[in-house]
Amino acid sequence: MNRTGHWEKIYADKAANQVGWYTPRLETSLEWITALGLNPDDPIIDAGGGASTLVDDLLEAGHTRLTVLDISGNALEQARQRLREKSKSVDWLQGDITEIELPKNHYRLWHDRAVFHFLTEQSLQQNYRNRMLDALRPGGYVVMGCFAPDAPPTCSGLQVQRYTAEALSNTLGSAFALKRQNNESHTTPSGVKQAYIYCLFQRIA
Numbered sequence: 001m002n003r004t005g006h007w008e009k010i011y012a013d014k015a016a017n018q019v020g021w022y023t024p025r026l027e028t029s030l031e032w033i034t035a036l037g038l039n040p041d042d043p044i045i046d047a048g049g050g051a052s053t054l055v056d057d058l059l060e061a062g063h064t065r066l067t068v069l070d071i072s073g074n075a076l077e078q079a080r081q082r083l084r085e086k087s088k089s090v091d092w093l094q095g096d097i098t099e100i101e102l103p104k105n106h107y108r109l110w111h112d113r114a115v116f117h118f119l120t121e122q123s124l125q126q127n128y129r130n131r132m133l134d135a136l137r138p139g140g141y142v143v144m145g146c147f148a149p150d151a152p153p154t155c156s157g158l159q160v161q162r163y164t165a166e167a168l169s170n171t172l173g174s175a176f177a178l179k180r181q182n183n184e185s186h187t188t189p190s191g192v193k194q195a196y197i198y199c200l201f202q203r204i205a
């Protein structure tokens with residue numbers, strides 16, 4: 001099965017609050033985004049946002065230019081249905097982050113929780129990085145959460161690349177300066193603990 005089919009099936013088979021990465025509130029992401037003091041109309045993209053509730057909380061906090069990108073249309077549909085009327089103010093993009101065309105120098109913040117780590121091939125990591133670099137404004141921020149070295153080697157039946165903050169920083173390259181990092185533990189709905197590394201980067205070149 002190809003990447004799109006894999007993720008479509010997951011979101012067709014399970015409710016948004018039954019998937020392993022579900023959490024009712026993305027606490028670290030929200031805390032770090034709030035601390036950046038962005039303007040309400042600064043464009044924000046949640047790359048691989050799936051059916052996550054981050055978009056709900058950012059709307060609630062007053063952000064007006066939100067994009068949620070995901071390879072799975074089923075995931076985006078779940079989020080849209082949850083948000084009802086409010087979903088109309090969000091840009092929903094279905095596509096593969098390693099291939100999609102995004103507006104240049106546009107976003108002030110790029111958010112990714114548990115997406116980049118599925119790219120285990122260097123060429124795909126480079127594609128992702130180049131798209132992020134193109135789409136992010138100079139001085140813009142990246143909040144990224146990936147599996148840490150002591151997390152399981154797979155997630156949702158797929159191999160993942162596990163990172164320290166230093167390794168993630170090296171992979172993203174010198175255009176992104178590491179500003180903040182935090183280790184945290186996520187407990188899946190079935191009670192399994194997964195170690196994450198959260199990093200904040202700023203685009204400096």
Ligand SMILES: C[S@@+](CC[C@H](N)C(=O)[O-])C[C@H]1O[C@@H](n2cnc3c(N)ncnc32)[C@H](O)[C@@H]1O
Binds near residue numbers: 023047049069072098
């Ligand atoms: C582990 S889930 C995390 C979802 C969300 N970020 C969260 O924290 O709840 C990974 C998400 O990435 C999406 N995804 C995987 N590969 C992708 C790709 N190449 N392009 C865009 N989205 C992708 C999946 O459909 C899924 O929604």
